[in-house]
Each structure stands twice: as structure tokens, then as C-alpha cells.
Amino acid sequence: MSFLIRARKKFSRFLRFFLKKNRSRIGIYGPPNAGKTTLANRIVRDWTGDAVGPVSEIPHETRRARRKENITITGTNGGSIVIDIVDTPGVTTKIDYHEFLEYGLDKEEAIVRAREATEGVAEAMHWLREDIDGVIYVLDSSLDPFLQVNIMMVGIIESRKLPVIIVANKIDLPDAAPARIKSAFPQHPVVSISGLEGRNVENLYEQMTEFFG
Amino acid sequence: MLQGVQIDLISEDRLSRLTSMEKVRLILDDVMEGNIVVLEKGLAPDEASKLIELTMREIRPDGFSGIEMETYPESEAPAGLSGIFSRLMKKRPGSRLTVIGPANQMKMIKKEKDLISAWVSSR
Numbered sequence: 476m477s478f479l480i481r482a483r484k485k486f487s488r489f490l491r492f493f494l495k496k497n498r499s500r501i502g503i504y505g506p507p508n509a510g511k512t513t514l515a516n517r518i519v520r521d522w523t524g525d526a527v528g529p530v531s532e533i534p535h536e537t538r539r540a541r542r543k544e545n546i547t548i549t550g551t552n553g554g555s556i557v558i559d560i561v562d563t564p565g566v567t568t569k570i571d572y573h574e575f576l577e578y579g580l581d582k583e584e585a586i587v588r589a590r591e592a593t594e595g596v597a598e599a600m601h602w603l604r605e606d607i608d609g610v611i612y613v614l615d616s617s618l619d620p621f622l623q624v625n626i627m628m629v630g631i632i633e634s635r636k637l638p639v640i641i642v643a644n645k646i647d648l649p650d651a652a653p654a655r656i657k658s659a660f661p662q663h664p665v666v667s668i669s670g671l672e673g674r675n676v677e678n679l680y681e682q683m684t685e686f687f688g
Numbered sequence: 689m690l691q692g693v694q695i696d697l698i699s700e701d702r703l704s705r706l707t708s709m710e711k712v713r714l715i716l717d718d719v720m721e722g723n724i725v726v727l728e729k730g731l732a733p734d735e736a737s738k739l740i741e742l743t744m745r746e747i748r749p750d751g752f753s754g755i756e757m758e759t760y761p762e763s764e765a766p767a768g769l770s771g772i773f774s775r776l777m778k779k780r781p782g783s784r785l786t787v788i789g790p791a792n793q794m795k796m797i798k799k800e801k802d803l804i805s806a807w808v809s810s811r
């Protein structure tokens with residue numbers, strides 16, 4: 476963690492006592508494998524020292540939404556927010572257990588994972604409908620935005636009239652092209668980061684204090 | 689019998705006479721039979737949300753594996769308009785041509801802002 480974040484983390488703890496108890500719940504959404512949990516872990520680790528959940532190269536690793544309460548984030552401009560971070564299962568319209576066999580799971584494990592994944596998707600949709608006040612929408616910038624983004628999902632998020640920040644993740648990959656994501660979402664703030672390496676997360680914190688404040 | 693895939697094009701008139709649940713059920717039942725459904729007018733966000741949830745409930749190992757569903761992004765506001773003004777100018781969300789099919793038979797091969805290209809196999 477950088478010195479800057481450490482200093483602001485202290486300041487954040489101090490501020491927590493004074494900020495309103497009514498925290499917003501920020502949902503981290505996006506397709507399976509986009510890096511939602513990696514990012515959630517980084518945010519939570521940077522500002523509290525804990526973690527949220529396990530990460531895996533196998534899609535649908537997160538099959539239950541997980542909430543981490545009371546995270547105070549302070550931007551470089553001095554603005555602070557207190558939020559809950561909700562890491563959600565990747566939303567998709569199709570799940571086939573055969574996909575998991577390619578990662579070495581046996582048939583029984585794969586079938587269980589697929590069933591849990593279908594429940595996870597329904598749960599993520601439910602949170603969005605009932606309990607989410609703001610969205611971080613994570614996309615893999617090494618993939619074509621139009622092929623990975625479900626336009627329906629974007630429509631659903633927009634219709635809730637929630638503040639949305641788009642994250643173009645995995646910019647450390649050689650074929651990352653975050654500009655494609657920017658042009659696909661002209662109406663939303665887009666932040667390019669590497670959740671894995673932490674590159675440019677400072678900028679995300681800045682945007683979060685601005686849009687979720 | 690003739691080998692092939694059935695394509696159902698559902699008109700805006702027909703869709704507008706149905707309740708949300710009837711619409712979602714009609715689409716899902718049709719797609720679960722292996723048909724491709726093309727909607728003249730897309731689903732409202734709440735209906736799309738219901739369709740995703742219902743689809744998840746119908747998925748079975750070695751049976752139905754879900755849907756492919758694509759529509760065009762909303763048209764961009766004319767240049768020069770921004771903020772609230774561009775929102776007012778935007779068409780109602782979910783109002784565009786939409787194609788839905790069984791995931792194990794339909795693959796999106798190309799998708800751009802203004803072109804959707806899909807490949808369909810018979811069962």
C-alpha cells in the first residue's frame with residue numbers, strides 16, 4: 476500500500492465517527508471472471524486490512540453476494556465516503572456445467588457449481604432490485620466490450636437510476652484496450668485499472684468519493 | 689420432416705397486449721423448445737431482469753443451458769447535447785429490436801453498435 480493511502484486510511488478512521496450512519500451499499504457487478512472479487516478485496520484491504528472472498532480463474536467463483544460493511548474511502552481531494560461493498564456473482568444468461576470440466580472439475584463438482592451459479596445470478600439481480608445504492612460495473616478490457624457486456628444488464632442498471640462507475644479492468648494484460656470500453660460507454664465515467672496490480676486504483680477512489688458521495 | 693430451426697418474429701402489437709409475466713413466459717417457453725425469437729420491440733428493464741431470473745431457474749444439467757439475448761445499445765444523443773438534456777432526448781429504454789435464442793444453439797459471432805450477427809445450429 477502506498478504511503479498516501481496509509482495516511483488517508485488513518486484520516487478515514489478518524490472521520491468515520493463523524494459521518495452519517497446511513498451508508499450506501501455499492502454493488503460490484505459485471506460478467507463472470509471480470510475481476511470483481513479481486514477488486515473488492517483490494518478496496519477492502521486498502522481501507523480496512525481485511526478481504527472479501529476467494530478469487531479464481533474458473534468462472535462463477537463467487538456464487539453468493541458478500542457484503543463488507545463500513546468502509547471509509549478518502550479521495551486525494553479530501554472528500555470522504557462511508558460505504559458497504561457488495562461483491563456479487565457474475566451475471567450471465569447462460570450456464571453450462573461442461574465449461575467447468577475444462578478446468579479440471581469432475582462432473583459432480585461441475586454440476587453443483589452450475590446449480591449454485593444459477594442461484595448466484597438470481598441473487599445478484601435481487602440485490603440490484605432491492606438493496607444497492609450505487610454500482611461499480613467491472614469489465615475485462617482485454618475482451619471486446621460489445622461481446623462481453625450484456626446490454627440488457629446495462630439497461631437494468633440504468634433504469635434503477637443509480638450512480639454507475641464503469642471499470643475497465645486488467646489493463647496490465649498485453650492486449651488490453653480500455654479505449655474500446657470508453658467508447659462503448661460515452662455517458663458514464665470510465666476508470667481504467669488493474670485490480671490485480673493496483674495500477675490506477677487511486678483514480679477509482681477519487682471517482683468513488685465523487686459519484687457515491 | 690424438414691430439418692431446421694423455427695424463427696418467431698413477434699410484433700410490437702402482439703407484445704403490447706401482454707403483461708410482463710406473459711411476455712417473459714412466452715419468450716422463455718418458445719426458446720426452451722429450441723426456437724429463435726425476434727422481438728420487434730425489446731423488453732423493458734424490469735422484464736429483462738425477470739427473464740434472466742426465470743432463465744436461471746430453468747437451467748438443468750444436460751438440458752436447457754440458458755439463453756443468448758442481444759439488442760442494440762440505446763442510440764446516442766445528438767452531439768452537443770449533454771447531461772439532463774440528452775437524457776430527455778433518449779428513447780425509452782429497452783425499445784429496440786431484440787433476438788433471443790437457446791444458448792446451446794445460438795452463438796453471437798459479431799456485435800457492434802449497429803449490427804448483430806448470430807450463428808444458429810439445428811438441434
Ligand SMILES: Nc1nc2c(ncn2[C@@H]2O[C@H](COP(=O)(O)OP(=O)(O)OP(=O)(O)O)[C@@H](O)[C@H]2O)c(=O)[nH]1
Pocket residue numbers: 505506507508509510511512513514529530531532533534535536537538563564565566644645646647648668669670671672
Ligand atoms: N491480469 C489480470 N488478471 C486479473 C485482474 N483482476 C482479476 N484477474 C484475474 O481474473 C480471474 C478472475 O478474477 P475474480 O476476481 O475471481 O473475478 P470475478 O469477477 O470475481 O469472477 P466471478 O466471481 O467468477 O464472477 C482471476 O484469475 C484473477 O486473478 C487484473 O487486473 N489483471
Ligand SMILES: [Mg+2]
Pocket residue numbers: 511512513529530536537562563564565
Ligand atoms: Mg467473484
